[in-house]
Amino acid sequence: MSSYEPNNNKWLASGDRSDPTLQMMDNDLVPSLTYDGYRDDVKKLEAAFFDGGADCIRFVEILFKVQQKQKIHEGDRTHPQLLKLDRLRRILNYDGWEEDFRQAEEAHLESGYLVDMKFVKELNPFTNAYRRLQNRQAIYDGDRSDSWLMRLDSLHLTYPGWEKDVQSAMRQYSDGCAPLFDSIEERQRVYEGDRSSPRLVALDNLKTLLSYPGHESDVAAIEE
Structure with a gap:
């Protein structure tokens, strides 16, 4: 447990490094780097540490990064995220995968400490970087077995501009994000005259109450 009090500038200026965290850094961490x-x-x-103490999130983040950099330098890639990444590396051969892989490693260094804190996986930047590698390889291989792509392929689209929306969805997929297929499906339903979705029902009910000048363009913008 650190005895350090954040922003204690007098303590810092004194050169006192008796705090357990500083002792750990001086005696254990730094000599190993x-x-x-x-x-x-x-x-x-x-x-x-001097800004927020050993319990502040910035200190925890940098400490993890330092420890992981040293392990990687020594050839130790046993962290779960790196093991997962290295398994994927065996199948990567699309143009530009090396840079995407490097970015995934950097995402691991920046956010891998969140795994140890049992942070929500979807909010971990590594998750997005890993999916980007997976998805771009799948696109390169012509593999459309992913549930998102199967859903996209199952759509029968005829509304004006659907090609542009599909291209946008594929860019999102390629970037490792969840494509916004709901909006594509809803646009097709509206084009076919189906306005049964809860959002459109609420909007249609609201339209009956609107009378101010320009409300039509506002409604059109919302529908878009």
Whole structure:
């Protein structure tokens, strides 16, 4: 348990490094570091500690990053996210995968500590970076077995401009995001005269009450 009080500048100026966290850094962490650039990272780690203490999220994030950089430098890639990433690497061969892979590794360094905190997976940037690799490889392979793509392929689209919307959805998929297929499906239903979705029912009910100048364009913008 750190005895450090955040923003205690007098304590910092005194050069007292008796705090358990600083002792850990001085005696255990720093002597073990050999990767390029570790000195700059240690400075950032100390700054985070002096600013908020050992329990602040910034300190936890940088400490994880330093420890992981050293492990990777030593060839240790046993963290669950790296194991998952390395398994995927075996099948990657689309143009540009190396840069996407590097970005996924960086996302691991920046957010891998969230795994240890049991953070929501969907909010972990690594999840998006990993999906980007998966999805781009699938597109390259012509593999459309993903549930999102199967859903897209099952749609029978005829409304004006559907091609542009599908292209946009595929860009979202390629970027590792969940495509907004709901809006595509709803536009097709509206084109066919089906306005039974709860949102459109509510909008149609509201339209009967509107009379101010320009309300038609506002309604059209909402529908769009």
